[in-house]
Every structure is written in structure tokens, then in C-alpha cells.
Amino acid sequence: MEQMKFVFNLPEFEGPLDLLLFLVRKHRVDIRSIPITVIADEFMNHISKMKSLDMDVTSDFLVMASTLMEMKSRALLPRLSDKEAEVFDKQQRELFNRVEEYQTLKELSKRFRNKLYEAYSHERATARATAGTDDSADLPDKLMVAFKSILKEAALRDKVYTIVAESINVEDRMLQIEDLYETIELYEFLMGLESRTEIIATFLAVLELLKLNRYILESMEPLVIRRRAS
């Protein structure tokens, strides 16, 4: 079936190594037992077929083709020196290793895919711990404490700074917060503000956001709230 298909159109290859592997497999033997000249010829043949079919012959194919041609020419020439023979041998070994490595990779990637399919038939089962984690009852107190200590700070500051009258509105503040912050460490966040009005408005905005469930309490100590994933 596959052979038939091959007569009419060329299969697409992922890259030169893929093509090389395909050519080797057609021989049904180990790559090491095929003469490099044969492989090189078949590879070139294939490239020209691809070209005649107007397929995209990418540069990596051309690189491989030229490497193979170089090796073929080396193989045909009488060896000049031991050193050259050694270089050729090494080059050939490297190529073989790469093809075999690629073959291994294909097998591996198949195994990974099977694992993935296998994983799809199992669903993680969890249970939630019942007691101890629900401390949201303390939230109002905690919020109040935070707010009070911030107010105290602000009162101290008010003695030093001249407050520029500035109208801050809770709705705008809420939008700002939602836009800018994903998590808020409440104490630090409020401490960073300038005036008492700003702090109050911001605090109200935070309360409102919590009430609307757009932010949720992440941790009590320190007091951190986090934007709910929409």
C-alpha cells in the first residue's frame, strides 16, 4: 500500500534525517551495511524528484546532500593518507550515528505519545481537607486591624504633610486596582499611599472587590488578596 502510494507521489519528510532513515529502511538492513555511495545516490535521486514535483527543498536537505556527495567522492577516491582515511571514517560514523539516533528518537516520541494517550484514561482524584483551612471567619477582624494601623500611620503623616485636596472615588479606584494588581499585600499596599482620603477610598475599593468576589483572600499572614481568575 505504502509502496503504491510512493509511486504516485512522494511522502513528505520532516527533514533530511527523516528522508535518510526512510531510504535506509527500504533496504531493510542496518545503515552500516549500505555503501555510502548508494545512500548518497538515492538521496540525490530523491532530492531531484522533489524538485521536479515542485516540492519545497529546504536548505537543510541541501546541506545533507552536499555532505553526502562529499562523502561519496571521498569513498571513490583512492585514499591518500591514513589521516584522510581516518577523517572519512569518522565522518561516516558520525552520519550513521545521527541517523540511528534519529531512529531512536522516532521510537521514543512514539512511546511518549502512547503514554499521553494512556494518561487520558486516568483522571486525578482528590479530596479536600475539611477542617482547619477555613479561616475566612477571621477576615473582618484582620481587615479591621490592618485598617486601623494604617489609619494611625496616616494620622502621623498628616501632621507632616500638607494634604492636597483631591477627589478619589471608590469606583475609579476599584477599576485601577483591578487593572494593575494581580495580588495585593494589603498592609504594604495601603502604606504606600499618600493621604488619608486615598487610603480610605482604596480600602473601601478593596472591600468592595472582595465582596464582589473579584478578588479572593489568599493568605492571612501576611494579608494577601489575589485576583480571581476570570
Next chain:
Amino acid sequence: MSELSKKAIIEALIFSARSGIEPKKIASIVGLKYNQVMVLLDEMEREYESLDRGVFIKSVNGKLRFYTKAEIQSYVNQITTRPIVSITDTQMETLAIVAIKGPLTKNDVELIRGRSSQNQLLELSRMGLIGKRKSKLPGRPYLYRVSRKFYDLFQLDDLAEVVQGLFLGEGEKVEASGDSITVDGTVQEEVDTGDTGRQNQD
């Protein structure tokens, strides 16, 4: 009697730990020796194999979790929706390289695949299956490795279960002797050691 309650605690721990729990941690919480925990876990695993149970204990990346059994997946399917992650063949190849040989650079990946792998790496990063960090190598290239999410998605405990009998990087194939060949470390080592594999070929 007391053993029964220990098992109950272990069961509860495994169920409620957010991303699973290591046997070692169980031992320290329950106040038992590691070996004792392992014995209990062994018993529990057998108990969960019973046809009356719908879940079983599975270790993923060293952490114990409960998973539903494959046989009842058609029922479980009806109440859960899990996004199917589609991974193309080229991405899977790239992922396999990163999983087995990582951490490694993009260049290493491309050398093995014989072609550009930039897109695959980018896409895999976007899916959260691989992570990268800067290396101290010349040019400060990124080193890629698989993430915890990868283990979660593939529900893999140890890469050895996939690698079994295959060695990437040596052009050498060795038949595995049994199912429990090596721990992660040794595989990694053997994968990394040079190119002396050719001589040992049969």
C-alpha cells in the same frame, strides 16, 4: 487496629495533598519509618486493585496520587472535561529530546533532529511543558528541560519507563533486562557518555 488507622491517614494525605505526596513526607507526618510506610502503601495498592474500587494509587514524578481507573473512564468522562492537549509529531520529537537529554540548548536539540526546532521549543514552552533557564555557557544560551506539568500531563513517574531499552545519543540499542532497570540518574549518565557505542553493536 492501629495499622488500619494509619492506612486511613495515608489515604487521606494522598487524597488531599494538592499535587500528591512523597512516601518520605508521609513517613514524617504519620511518624513511621519509611520502610513501614512502603509496606502499608504496598498493601493499600493491592487493596485498591479490587474490583470494588474506582481509583488506584499511582506515583507521578515521585508523588503519590489517586487516579481513576481506565476501565471506568467512559463514566468519569461524563462529569469532567479535560482539555485535550494536541502535540504535533515534530513537537513530540522535540519534547522527547528535551525530556531524555535535558537540560540542553536549542542547538543540541537541532543537532539531533537535523533541523530547526525554534518553533517547537517556543510552542512547548507556551504549553508549559518545558522550561528554560540561562546557562553559563558561552553566549549564555538557554537550557531547556521538561517541567512538572510535563510529568503531570503524561502521568510519568520516571523517564526510565519510557526510555527502557533505548539509548538516545549513542546509536546503540540495548535490550532491557527487566522492567525496573535504572533510576533516573543512571539513565541520564549513560545517555551522556560519549560516542563509544558503535563497537558494542550486535
